Amino acid sequence: MERARWKIHKFGGSSLADAECFRRVAEILKQQPTRPLGVVVSAMRGMTDTLLALVEGAQRGTTDHDQVLGPLRERYAEAAGALLSAENRVPVLEAWEKDASDLGDLLRAIALVRSADQRSRDVAAGFGELWSARLLAAFLDQEFDGAAVDWLDARRALTVHQTELGPSVIWEVSRRRTAEAVPAETPAVLVITGFIAEDEQGLQTTLGRNGSDFSAAIFAVLLDADELSIWTDVDGVMSGDPNRVPEAKVIDTLSYNEAMELAYFGAKVIHPQTMGPAVASSIPILIRNTFAPEHPGTRVVAASGGEDKIKGITAIDGVALVNVEGAGMIGVPGTADRIFGALREADVSVILISQASSEHSICFAVPELLADTAREVVSDAFAEELESGQIQRVEVTPSCSILAVVGDGMSGTPGVAGRFLNTLGRAGINVAAIAQGSSERNISAVVRQEDSTRALRAVHSGFYLSAKTISIGIIGPGMVGSTLLAQIAEQAGRLREQFNLDLRIRAIATSSKMLLDERRIDLPEWQSALAGHGEDTDLDRLADHIHADHLPHSVLIDCTASDKVAARYAEWLRRGIHVVTPNKKAFSAGYDYYRELQEAAREGSSHYFYETTVGAALPVIQALRDLRETGDRIDHVEGIFSGTLAYLFNTFDGSRPFSEIVAEARASGYTEPDPRDDLSGMDVARKVIILAREMGLALDVSELDIRSLVPAELESGSVEDFLRELPKFDDEMQRLFDQARENGKVLRYVGRLDRDGHASVDLVQLDRSHPFANINLTDNVVQFVSERYSANPLVIQGPGAGPAVTAAGIFADLLRLTAYVGGEE
Numbered sequence: 001m002e003r004a005r006w007k008i009h010k011f012g013g014s015s016l017a018d019a020e021c022f023r024r025v026a027e028i029l030k031q032q033p034t035r036p037l038g039v040v041v042s043a044m045r046g047m048t049d050t051l052l053a054l055v056e057g058a059q060r061g062t063t064d065h066d067q068v069l070g071p072l073r074e075r076y077a078e079a080a081g082a083l084l085s086a087e088n089r090v091p092v093l094e095a096w097e098k099d100a101s102d103l104g105d106l107l108r109a110i111a112l113v114r115s116a117d118q119r120s121r122d123v124a125a126g127f128g129e130l131w132s133a134r135l136l137a138a139f140l141d142q143e144f145d146g147a148a149v150d151w152l153d154a155r156r157a158l159t160v161h162q163t164e165l166g167p168s169v170i171w172e173v174s175r176r177r178t179a180e181a182v183p184a185e186t187p188a189v190l191v192i193t194g195f196i197a198e199d200e201q202g203l204q205t206t207l208g209r210n211g212s213d214f215s216a217a218i219f220a221v222l223l224d225a226d227e228l229s230i231w232t233d234v235d236g237v238m239s240g241d242p243n244r245v246p247e248a249k250v251i252d253t254l255s256y257n258e259a260m261e262l263a264y265f266g267a268k269v270i271h272p273q274t275m276g277p278a279v280a281s282s283i284p285i286l287i288r289n290t291f292a293p294e295h296p297g298t299r300v301v302a303a304s305g306g307e308d309k310i311k312g313i314t315a316i317d318g319v320a321l322v323n324v325e326g327a328g329m330i331g332v333p334g335t336a337d338r339i340f341g342a343l344r345e346a347d348v349s350v351i352l353i354s355q356a357s358s359e360h361s362i363c364f365a366v367p368e369l370l371a372d373t374a375r376e377v378v379s380d381a382f383a384e385e386l387e388s389g390q391i392q393r394v395e396v397t398p399s400c401s402i403l404a405v406v407g408d409g410m411s412g413t414p415g416v417a418g419r420f421l422n423t424l425g426r427a428g429i430n431v432a433a434i435a436q437g438s439s440e441r442n443i444s445a446v447v448r449q450e451d452s453t454r455a456l457r458a459v460h461s462g463f464y465l466s467a468k469t470i471s472i473g474i475i476g477p478g479m480v481g482s483t484l485l486a487q488i489a490e491q492a493g494r495l496r497e498q499f500n501l502d503l504r505i506r507a508i509a510t511s512s513k514m515l516l517d518e519r520r521i522d523l524p525e526w527q528s529a530l531a532g533h534g535e536d537t538d539l540d541r542l543a544d545h546i547h548a549d550h551l552p553h554s555v556l557i558d559c560t561a562s563d564k565v566a567a568r569y570a571e572w573l574r575r576g577i578h579v580v581t582p583n584k585k586a587f588s589a590g591y592d593y594y595r596e597l598q599e600a601a602r603e604g605s606s607h608y609f610y611e612t613t614v615g616a617a618l619p620v621i622q623a624l625r626d627l628r629e630t631g632d633r634i635d636h637v638e639g640i641f642s643g644t645l646a647y648l649f650n651t652f653d654g655s656r657p658f659s660e661i662v663a664e665a666r667a668s669g670y671t672e673p674d675p676r677d678d679l680s681g682m683d684v685a686r687k688v689i690i691l692a693r694e695m696g697l698a699l700d701v702s703e704l705d706i707r708s709l710v711p712a713e714l715e716s717g718s719v720e721d722f723l724r725e726l727p728k729f730d731d732e733m734q735r736l737f738d739q740a741r742e743n744g745k746v747l748r749y750v751g752r753l754d755r756d757g758h759a760s761v762d763l764v765q766l767d768r769s770h771p772f773a774n775i776n777l778t779d780n781v782v783q784f785v786s787e788r789y790s791a792n793p794l795v796i797q798g799p800g801a802g803p804a805v806t807a808a809g810i811f812a813d814l815l816r817l818t819a820y821v822g823g824e825e
Contacts, residue, residue, distance in 0.1 A: 006225040008038040010216035013045035014233040015290035016132055019082035026143050028293050035188040038223055040216040041136055042194050043128025051124050058110035069100050083139045092138050099127050122206045126196040137191040147188035156181040158197040167207050169218055178222040192219055213274035221277045228278055229286040236287045236298030239312045240460045244453045247467055251311050255304040261406040261442045262312045309409035310463040315452050320371035321397040321432055325361040328390025342381040348374050352402055352444055354433040363433050371396050401452035404444040411440040423462030426821045427552040428576035428605040429455045458552030467500045471551040473507035473542055476560035484807035489523035501818055507546055509537050516545050547577050553821045558583045573600035580813045582612035582806055588686035591698050607820050609813035614687045615780045615800045617809030624694050632786045636754035639782035640772055641687040643801030644671045644678040645749040647778045658733035659726040674719050679709040681761045688751040688759050697757050705760040740765045746773045771795050
C-alpha cells in the first residue's frame with residue numbers, strides 16, 4: 001500500500017495569538033481527513049516584534065533583562081497553563097527558561113557593546129517560533145489520542161544561502177538533512193518551526209518577513225507534500241481590498257501567476273516569494289481562515305481556468321511618478337540603461353515603467369519616500385544633457401497610486417484595456433501613466449492617491465466583480481420625490497439580483513431638513529428617520545457626503561422646482577457629481593448658464609439627464625435627439641406641454657365659466673397651488689426653450705412670444721384674491737371659445753418652435769381633426785415634422801404629469817445613467 005503523502009499546514013501569528021487560538025488550531029488539525037500532517041508555525045502574535053524591541057533596548061544600554069523578559073514569561077506561562085496538564089507543562093516551561101537564559105546572555109552582550117549585528121537579531125527573533133512549536137506540539141500530543149506527534153527545529157533541516165535577492169535554499173543539503181531529521185517512523189503530526197534556518201556555516205539565520213510562509217512552501221517540497229494550506233485571519237485572497245472595496249469577494253481559484261501579480265501589487269494574504277518552491281513543484285496552495293475553517297478559501301494552482309477575465313483589482317499607495325523628458329533621448333541607445341543603472345546603484349526600487357514609442361520621455365514609479373533620491377540620481381546621471389538642453393526636465397509627481405487589474409483571462413481578449421481606462425474615465429479619474437506586460441496578465445495605471453479608493457471601486461464594479469454602486473442623494477421628497485423613493489425601494493432587490501446594480505440612497509433633503517447615512521437609508525422608514533434624526537439642510541455638506549471617495553459614482557436627483565437648487569448644477573457637475581432632474585429651471589435659464597452646464601459636465605466627466613422636464617415620462621427629448629443624431633432635419637415641433645392646461649381646455653366646453661373650471665382643477669390637484677404658475681404660460685415656455693436648445697438653437701425665454709392667460713390686473717396678490725376676482729374675466733374666455741366653435745375649431749394652449757428659431761406659446765384654434773383636438777384630459781402631446789416625418793408627422797402622446805409617471809421618468813433617467821457610467825450606452 002502506497003504511503004499517504006504529506007499535507008502541510010502553516011499557521012501565522014494571528015492564528016496562534018493565545019490559548020484559545022491554539023485550541024482552534026488543534027481542532028482544525030483533528031478534522032483533517034488524512035495524515036501525516038506537517039504543521040509550520042509562526043511566533044505568537046506580536047512576539048517577534050517584542051523580541052526585536054528587546055534588542056533595540058539592549059543597544060540603548062538597557063541591562064535589566066530579567067525585568068524586560070518578565071512579560072514574555074508571564075504570557076507564555078499563562079498559555080501553557082491553560083493548555084497543558086501540570087505534568088506536560090513542566091518540560092515546556094523548563095525549555096523556555098533555558099531559552100530565556102540564552103536570550104538574556106545575548107542581550108547583555110549587545111548592551112555591553114551597544115551594537116547588534118544581523119546575526120544577533122536573527123538569533124533573538126527566532127525564539128518566538130521555537131516557543132510556538134514546542135507549545136503546540138506538547139498540546140497536540142496531549143490532545144491526539146494514540147497519534148504520534150513530534151516537533152522539528154527547522155535549523156536541523158533547512159540550509160540557506162543569503163543573496164542580494166534574499167535567502168536561497170540549498171536544496172541538496174536541505175533534502176539530506178531533512179531526511180536525517182525527520183523520524184523514520186513518520187509521525188502523524190510534525191510541528192515545524194517557521195522563519196528560522198541555518199546558513200552554510202551552520203549558524204542561525206532567518207528567512208525574513210513572511211518567512212514562515214516561505215518555510216511552509218520549502219517544507220512542502222522537502223517532504224514531497226501534495227498540498228499546502230496557509231491559515232490566516234481572512235477567508236482567502238479577495239478580489240479587492242475589503243477595507244476599501246466592501247463588496248470584494250473571495251476568489252475561488254487563482255493561478256500561480258495571478259496570485260503573484262496580486263501579491264506584488266498589494267494583496268497581503270500571500271507573498272510572491274512564499275510561493276516560489278510550491279510553484280516550482282506544482283504543489284497546490286490553499287489560503288484558509290483559521291477563524292472560519294468551514295470556508296473553502298482560495299485555491300492557488302498552475303492554471304485557474306474559469307470564465308472570469310479579471311480575477312482581482314489591487315493598488316499600491318505611497319508612490320511617486322518620475323518623468324524624464326527630452327528630445328535628445330530620441331534614437332539614442334542606452335538611455336534607459338543609464339537611468340535604471342543609476343537607480344540600481346542608489347538602491348532605488350522601480351515599481352512600474354512606461355515609455356512612449358517616440359522615445360521622447362520615460363516615466364517610472366518609485367516609492368514616494370525615495371522620490372527625491374530618484375530625481376537627484378537621474379539628474380546627476382544626465383547633468384551634462386540637462387545643461388545642454390538635450391534633456392529638458394526630470395519631474396516628480398508625488399502622492400500617486402498604482403492601480404492594477406489582474407487575470408490570466410485577459411490574454412488575447414480584446415477590449416479589456418479599453419474597458420479599464422473607460423471605467424476610470426467615467427468615474428472622473430485621470431490616468432497619469434499606464435503599463436501592460438506582454439503576457440497581458442496585468443494592466444497597471446498610475447492615478448492620484450486621493451482617487452485611489454474611488455478608482456478601485458469603479459474598476460471592481462466595472463468588471464462585475466461587485467455590484468455597480470451608485471451613491472444617490474434626493475432633494476425634494478414631495479409628491480414626486482416620495483413616489484420615486486417608493487419605486488426604487490420596490491425594484492432595488494430585482495435590480496441587484498438581475499443586473500448587479502446597487503442603487504444606494506445615502507441622502508434625502510427637504511428645504512429645511514436632511515437625512516444622511518454612511519451606507520444606505522432604510523427606505524421604508526425614511527420619513528420617520530428624517531423627522532426623528534434629520535439635521536438642518538446644508539447642500540454643500542450633502543454634496544460632499546454623496547460624492548464620497550470610497551464610492552465611484554454619485555448622483556443628485558433634484559425633484560424640486562427651486563431656482564436655488566438648479567443654480568448649483570454646474571458646481572456639482574464640475575465635481576463629477578451626475579444630475580438627474582425634472583426641474584426645468586436650469587435647462588431653460590439664461591443661455592450662458594446652459595452652456596456652462598455643458599462645459600461643467602465635460603470638465604467633471606459627468607452626465608445630466610432631464611427627460612422629465614418635458615412630458616414627464618414621455619420620451620420627448622430622447623426622440624428629438626434620436627432624430628437629429630440619425631441625420632433627420634427637423635422643420636418644426638409643436639405640442640401641448642402642460643397637463644394642467646390640457647385638462648382646462650378639454651373640460652371648458654362653454655357650459656360653465658372658465659373660472660369655475662380653474663377653481664375645480666385646483667381643488668382636484670390638477671394645478672399648482674397657485675394656478676397662475678400654469679396659466680402664465682411660463683411652464684410651457686421653459687419646455688419650449690429646452691427643446692429649442694436640444695435642436696441647437698440659442699434661444700432664451702425672453703425671445704418667445706408668450707400669451708399669458710392671467711389677466712394683467714391679477715398678476716399680483718394672493719391666490720385667494722386671484723380666484724375671487726377671476727370670474728370678472730370669464731366673458732373674454734367665453735368669447736374666445738364661442739369664436740372657435742363658430743369656426744368649427746377647438747381651443748388648445750400650444751407651444752411651437754421651428755428650425756429658424758421662431759417660437760411661441762399661445763392659445764390657438766385647431767381643427768377638430770387635429771391630433772391635439774382629441775386627447776385624454778391631462779395628456780401631453782408633441783408633434784415632430786421633419787424631412788422623414790413630413791406627410792405623416794411623428795406624434796408622442798400620453799400622461800405628461802402626475803407623481804407616478806414623473807417619478808417613473810426620473811427612475812428611467814437614473815437607470816440610463818447607470819448604463820453610461822458602466823460603459824454600456
